[in-house]
Amino acid sequence: GRRISPDGLFAGSEEGFDTMRYSKPEVERIAHVAFKAAQGRGKHLTSVDKANVLETSQLWRDTMNRVAKEYPDVTLEHMYVDNAAMQLVRAPKKLDVLVTGNLFGDILSDEAAMLTGSIGMLASAALNEKKQGLFEPSHGSAPDIAGQNIANPLAQILSAAMMLRYSLDMPEAADKIENAVKRVLAKGYRTGDIWSEGCKKVTCSEMGDAVVAALQ
Incomplete structure (x- = not known):
């Protein structure tokens, strides 16, 4: 006050x-x-x-x-x-x-x-005592880059993995998503916020498609 x-x-x-x-x-x-x-x-x-x-x-x-x-x-x-x-x-x-x-x-x-190199990499969960929660990137929305297809989708994807692990008791599925993200990053795919020389710069949708392709 x-x-x-x-x-x-x-x-x-x-x-x-x-x-x-x-x-x-x-x-x-x-x-x-x-x-x-x-x-x-x-x-x-x-x-x-x-x-x-x-x-x-x-x-x-x-x-x-x-x-x-x-x-x-x-x-x-x-x-x-x-x-x-x-x-x-x-x-x-x-x-x-x-x-x-x-x-x-x-x-x-x-x-x-x-x-992790960017706040666009950080997943988050707000949980209650019953393991119910809200899962989202810790950065929230980014209206300044809306519609440009340049956002980093990995924090949202990893938030979904957290939901599987902590709310739905599906750790194997969470592992698959997290490992897919690791494989994509190991191949050098990067959105603009984490890009550096020698890496492949991709759009938001291209990064999402790469993660889907890497799921095993």
Whole structure:
């Protein structure tokens, strides 16, 4: 919100303020989703917070530790958000599943997207506790390039793979789609956002057709 500061060094000046609030049931819900996701991958979960500064993060960390006892097969690691931002650049392969709040997640997800070379490569899913969700590229729509057949379709295609894996319990089908994308990229096909010298520049539809052809 905004108000005129009633006291302090800047009394009488306009100030803005926000309140971050998390309840234990809210954190428990996302914790279970994260632990289950980790069980289906490398069984390693990194919880990102700022527990050395924020009371909400201290609640977050305490709750994660409690829920972790229900998932003894998953290794839980805690990491401060500033360190997590650095580790995503320094050693991204040491991280697998990350769980964090909305603010930190909004920032870290875009940083992680660029590890793939383009935000057009990053699939996303917004899931509830019943594994129902919305699956879409993390970048949303791109009205500035609509109708030009130049968008990168891989994030949308990989979002469909996430739907198969996390909502429909069809991991084999998800693997087929993800492997098809890998094969197409290995052949050097690139849309404009990820193109570089020596690669074959293709349109959105050509990339989609190539992925379909690579499905096995």
